[in-house]
Amino acid sequence: MNAPVRRLSLLVGFLFAALLVSTTLIQYVFAADLNARPDNRRTLLATYARERGDILVGQTPVATSVPTQDEFKFLRTYEKGPLYSHVTGFYSFYGAVGGLEQAEDALLSGASDKLFYRRVSDLFTGRRAQGATIETTLDAAVQKAASDGLGDRRGAAVAIDPRTGAILAMVSHPDFDPNRLAGHDLATVDKNYQALTKDPSRPLVNRAIGGDLYPPGSVFKVVTAAAALSDGSYTPDSELPGGAQLDLPLTDTPLPNHDNQPCSPSGTVTLKQALVVSCNPAFGELGMKLGADALREQAAKFGFGDSPSIPMRVTPSSVPAELNAPQLAQSAIGQYDVRVTPIQMAMVAAGIANQGVVMSPYLVQSVIGSDLSVIEATQPAQLSEAVTPEVAAQLTDMMVAVVENGTGRQARIDGVQVAGKTGTAEHGSGTKAHAWFISFAPAKDPKIAVAVIVEDAAAAGSETGGGAVAAPIARSMMQARLTR
Known part of the structure; x- marks a missing residue:
């Protein structure tokens, strides 16, 4: 073989070797990274071409x-x-x-390891690959009542079955239309998505479980009352200061009552009456006497500090650490830096309703294969015992009095005993307060626990907002569940 032919053959051999090496690298070494690239249209089309599983409410996709x-x-x-x-x-x-869609993407797309044997079966039988169906715990009637009640106002509403932790409703307003983001006109989809992300009202944020979180205002007094009753030094009949304001140490600024009026003509109130009329001085004094550790520990027993997966991740609610006396008094009435999600406050109501036991909240009832077999089903699980059954019964009686004789009258349901608590949470000077209401019904045999917040819906310093604005929404949600 002459030299030119030999050199050409070596070059051809080198090129074949380079092609073999590059093909091997692409197919085996870099395959995962290439498939994961957001601009890999072939992979995206292959994924999108697989029939995705349904999401069900009841039997309705x-x-x-x-x-x-x-x-x-x-x-x-x-x-x-x-x-x-x-x-x-x-x-x-x-x-x-x-x-x-995001939290259960692997199941809905069919990529989950839980569907491995189904995928193998599809491979041999030639059946088209298909994702699993997700059956939710939602009650369509309760969900609609919550959304209709919020209307055009910003806020959130959550309902839980206190016996199991099943989420019956989860609504956040403003909402959005997911159909406008799922079309095949990609330019239009991108335009719609950009408009939503730039909307100052943040419609893509699920306020029920995350976002910036809210001060709970007076609905947190239920947690403070639970800490007091669990301490053993207090009963519903214990006397507390009930003046128009509470003088605080370390500051010249007192803690006023929400209407700047005494909570009672005598200047003192019982713990039960303090909850009924939502007396700030009484709960401020109570918080300072209990101490920051007791308040935080009681909140933690209701789930504060946890980040449960429902399966979407819930932002933890919090009670601040290192509180001085004035800050502790403010925290005891749900102000200062106490921050909560609506689902957390629904868990507080549900825990009291369930004789003190807080159940882990969940949104997925079962996962169903394409052959209608149940791949997995959620079993209710206890999260914690927040209070004893005796304390839960005392709190229930106090919350019933709030609805029957106090600030929560607009949550009354004919023929049903309702337990509840109003709240009006201030969140900055020059702004209206948030209106809150938490409740459960029937009080002695609870089927539903609810938390509702309506943003910027109440006059600052007034306790009427929670009762007038949020309580009717909660009442409609409870009625929707109880009248089925």
Whole structure:
């Protein structure tokens, strides 16, 4: 072989070797990274072409995949999209965002290891790969009552079955239409998404479980009362200061009552009456006597500080550490830096309703395979014992009095005994206060526990906002559950 032919053969051999090495690297070494690249259209199309599992409310699909004739193969559609938008999230060509679409993406897409044997079976039988169906715990009637009640106002509403922890409703307003983010016109989808992300009202934020969190205001007095009754030094009949204001140490600024009037003509109130009329001086004094550790420990027993997965991750609620006396008094009435999610306050109400036992909240009832077999089902689990059954009974009696004789009258339901607590939470000078209401019913055999917040809906310093604005929404939600 002459020299030119030999050199050419060596070059050809080198090129074949380089091709072999590069192909091996692409197929085996770099495959995972290449498949994960957001601009890999082939991978995106392959993923999008798989039929995604449904999301059910009862037996009704609120998220489903519809076959199409274009390159995407399936279109994700959302029945009553805005009503369930923060529950479902959305799925588009760019992936799963928010809600169950993101939290349960592996199951819905069929990629989960829990579906491994199903995928193997599909491979041998030639069946089209399909994701699992997610059955939620939601009650459609309660969900609708919550959304209708909030209307155009910003806020959130959560309902829980206190016996199991099953979430019956989870609504955050403003909502959005996930159908506008799941279309096949990618330019329009991108335009709609950009508009939502730039909206100052933040419609993509699920206020029920996250966001900036809220001061709870007077609904937190239930936690303070629980700490007092659990301490053993207090009963519902214990006497507390009930003047128009409470003088605080370390400062010349007193803690006023919400209406700047005495809580009672005598200047003292019982613990029960203090909750009924939402007396700030009484609970401020109570907080300072109990101490910061007792208040934080009681809150922790209700779930404060935890970050439960429902399966979406819930932002932890918190009671601040290192409190001086004035800060402790403010924290005891749900102000200063106490911050909560609505689902946390629903858990407080549910724990009292369930004889002191807080159940872990959950949104997924079961996961169902394409052959209708149940792949997994959620079993109710105890999170904690927040208070004893005896203390829970005392708190229930006090909260019933709030609805029957106090600030929560607008939560009354004919023929049903309702337990509740109003709250009006200030969150900055020059702004209206947030209106709160937590409740459960029937008081002696609870089927539903509720927390409602309506943003900027009450006059600062007034306790009427929670009763007038939030309590009627809670009443509608409880009625929807109890009249089925």
